[in-house]
Amino acid sequence: MKQNKSVWLLMFLLVGLLLAIGATRSGSAKTQQDRIDSITSNLACPTCSGESVFVSQAVAAQAIRLEVARQVSTGTRTDDEIISYIEQRFGGQVLLVPRATGLDSLVWSLPVASLIISLWFLIRAFSRSRKNKPSAPSAQDEKIVEQALAESIAKSRQS
Amino acid sequence: MLSKYLVKIVSGVVALILVLLLWVLLISKPSDGLVARSPLLGQPAPSVVGSTIDDQPFELQRRKGSWVVLNFFNSTCVPCINEHHLLVDFANREATNENGAELYTVVNDDSDSAVRDFFSKNGGSWPKLKDDNGTIAVAFGVARVPETWIIDPNGLVRLRVTGELSEGLLEAQLDKLRNEFG
Numbered sequence: 001m002k003q004n005k006s007v008w009l010l011m012f013l014l015v016g017l018l019l020a021i022g023a024t025r026s027g028s029a030k031t032q033q034d035r036i037d038s039i040t041s042n043l044a045c046p047t048c049s050g051e052s053v054f055v056s057q058a059v060a061a062q063a064i065r066l067e068v069a070r071q072v073s074t075g076t077r078t079d080d081e082i083i084s085y086i087e088q089r090f091g092g093q094v095l096l097v098p099r100a101t102g103l104d105s106l107v108w109s110l111p112v113a114s115l116i117i118s119l120w121f122l123i124r125a126f127s128r129s130r131k132n133k134p135s136a137p138s139a140q141d142e143k144i145v146e147q148a149l150a151e152s153i154a155k156s157r158q159s
Numbered sequence: 160m161l162s163k164y165l166v167k168i169v170s171g172v173v174a175l176i177l178v179l180l181l182w183v184l185l186i187s188k189p190s191d192g193l194v195a196r197s198p199l200l201g202q203p204a205p206s207v208v209g210s211t212i213d214d215q216p217f218e219l220q221r222r223k224g225s226w227v228v229l230n231f232f233n234s235t236c237v238p239c240i241n242e243h244h245l246l247v248d249f250a251n252r253e254a255t256n257e258n259g260a261e262l263y264t265v266v267n268d269d270s271d272s273a274v275r276d277f278f279s280k281n282g283g284s285w286p287k288l289k290d291d292n293g294t295i296a297v298a299f300g301v302a303r304v305p306e307t308w309i310i311d312p313n314g315l316v317r318l319r320v321t322g323e324l325s326e327g328l329l330e331a332q333l334d335k336l337r338n339e340f341g
Contacts, residue, residue, distance in 0.1 A: 046300075059267070059268045060303070063293020064297055066297075067292070067293065067297040070294070088199075089198070089199070089298065090300045
């Protein structure tokens with residue numbers, strides 16, 4: 001049992017470590033085109049539904065792509081600053097990935113909170129069911145069963 | 160016993176969230192007709208440097224001191240065509256005013272020749288700004304035309320009207336803004 005627990009703990013630690021490495025790892029240097037593609041993939045086309053600026057052929061999306069390309073080529077703004085510039089003009093609905101601040105942060109925190117609460121409920125339910133397991137029969141119970149069996153065998157012999 | 164408390168707590172939290180949502184719904188201001196919201200309202204107007212279709216240089220920041228009206232336009236867009244006579248009336252009215260507003264058309268995804276043809280047929284002698292890359296449209300967050308923006312003499316954005324103008328709307332809004340901001 002103890003060994004089982006430590007295996008689980010080790011697995012959780014390993015998963016956590018891998019997630020942390022994955023989240024903080026910086027990839028190879030991005031070209032300007034990589035930056036443009038990455039920024040426009042995170043922006044929603046303001047005149048179409050469900051399409052990113054990266055894939056959309058709408059006039060507004062093309063204009064945003066050109067503006068992103070222009071700002072990337074000048075090199076004065078970071079990717080986040082360019083996204084903020086577009087957001088300030090077109091509003092928060094232009095962001096395909098909601099921000100982790102203000103009311104938008106609920107999009108990230110609510111699923112985690114509901115997962116934790118659900119896990120807690122599950123653990124509670126399992127531990128309760130374990131507690132309610134039927135206990136071993138007492139000597140008296142065994143005696144009653146033996147007596148009943150003997151009676152039924154005697155009855156069947158008589159008949 | 161604990162589960163009873165838990166049910167009460169969870170119900171309380173859900174009720175609180177519902178009340179909060181209702182409160183947000185109640186306090187949020189309804190859209191005022193065509194007059195739209197924008198994060199730019201009350202902010203300095205974006206920098207616009209370019210030229211007109213007649214190759215005259217234009218810089219929005221140099222228009223400070225005057226009320227400026229920008230109308231984003233495309234000659235094939237039906238609401239733009241429908242509202243054009245209202246813009247002509249507006250331009251005529253402002254031309255008679257000593258401190259009249261300056262009206263500019265921002266050409267959105269259209270050719271210079273098509274715009275010239277349209278204006279020669281339908282009137283309107285105000286300057287038409289080129290926006291070939293959509294830089295001005297993106298700077299103002301314009302996704303669809305027509306849109307009309309008013310910028311005050313201090314260079315602050317004061318009004319955004321999305322869609323086709325209704326009769327007298329631009330005049331009424333500009334007069335209101337003049338009273339409010341001078």
